[in-house]
Amino acid sequence: MGNLQQYENYVSYDWWTHIDSRNIEGWLQNFEDHDNIGKLILDSIIFYNEEQIKSYTRNIVNQLKSEVYEREMRVLNGKYHDDDYFDGKWEKYKEAIRVMPADAEDRAGGSPHLVARKYRPYLGEEIVVKVDSIQKNIKEGIKEFIFVDDFSGTGKQMSDFLSTLIEIDGKKVPIGKISEYFSDIKVSVAVYVIHKDALERLKEEFRTVSIRYVDLLDERLNLLSYDCITYQGKSKDEIREIIDYLSEIKTKLLEEQPDYQKFAEYELHIPIIFEHGCPNNTFIPFYAKTKTWKQLFKRGNEI
Numbered sequence: 001m002g003n004l005q006q007y008e009n010y011v012s013y014d015w016w017t018h019i020d021s022r023n024i025e026g027w028l029q030n031f032e033d034h035d036n037i038g039k040l041i042l043d044s045i046i047f048y049n050e051e052q053i054k055s056y057t058r059n060i061v062n063q064l065k066s067e068v069y070e071r072e073m074r075v076l077n078g079k080y081h082d083d084d085y086f087d088g089k090w091e092k093y094k095e096a097i098r099v100m101p102a103d104a105e106d107r108a109g110g111s112p113h114l115v116a117r118k119y120r121p122y123l124g125e126e127i128v129v130k131v132d133s134i135q136k137n138i139k140e141g142i143k144e145f146i147f148v149d150d151f152s153g154t155g156k157q158m159s160d161f162l163s164t165l166i167e168i169d170g171k172k173v174p175i176g177k178i179s180e181y182f183s184d185i186k187v188s189v190a191v192y193v194i195h196k197d198a199l200e201r202l203k204e205e206f207r208t209v210s211i212r213y214v215d216l217l218d219e220r221l222n223l224l225s226y227d228c229i230t231y232q233g234k235s236k237d238e239i240r241e242i243i244d245y246l247s248e249i250k251t252k253l254l255e256e257q258p259d260y261q262k263f264a265e266y267e268l269h270i271p272i273i274f275e276h277g278c279p280n281n282t283f284i285p286f287y288a289k290t291k292t293w294k295q296l297f298k299r300g301n302e303i
Contacts, residue, residue: 016273017049023294027042030285040242045273045286053274056192056214057122069086096141096143097143097146099148100147101131101149103149104175110300111276135166138182143185145178151192151195153198155200157266176205189202189211193213194215217270223271224250250269252292260284269283
């Protein structure tokens, strides 16, 4: 199996949380005499731990703050004002926004709800609320709703959420099209990471919705694609052998655990892991657990 020191360092330095080095060794044993492929895709993992999530939350908040400052600079047309002036505008802006989990159901353990709570230290407890308060918030004069999650891969889950109908003043209105019914109200989405497919889909389906993000991913992270950056430097024959082998593993896991079929519509086969669990789009072997397959990372409902 060779030297596992680099992976043990990921654990000991708390870069990879909720696992230990024994999990890694056990997971690589799944690959039997192909553990070189196991190590190859293990090296491709992009892991977002708690400290990174805090940093990404601050990044989104700073994007909001920059937008406020830039808007004020245009209004001032070059006239000088001190920091107190801009800080006051930022505080006023916060009073008129609400951050909500991008989930129409009250699933406290779901990733949108976990992410929404991350914004409280930076925006205030009263700013982060539940989706069912939208109508009440509009009547109170709220001017922007920011719907948050950690990741949008295919865009289907976010699209389904934004298509959810809510009742406002007797009208059934899709959440993502509130601005089309109330022109003075802005709707936006904020995710830490988004796939290019999701970004294009959401922009096309919800033209009035602003989308904020930190990392943008694309097809080059797909472990079942010949264009995957993980396979740079390898011959076509080598890549074909790797993809065929990983495809066989995936098929076997779906046969052993049919419950994983429900993630098929989200599949991007990417090596993305969050500390609070794997997204629907994560490559199945990273989180699968069957009678013959030892688990490495977990999904959110398992942590």
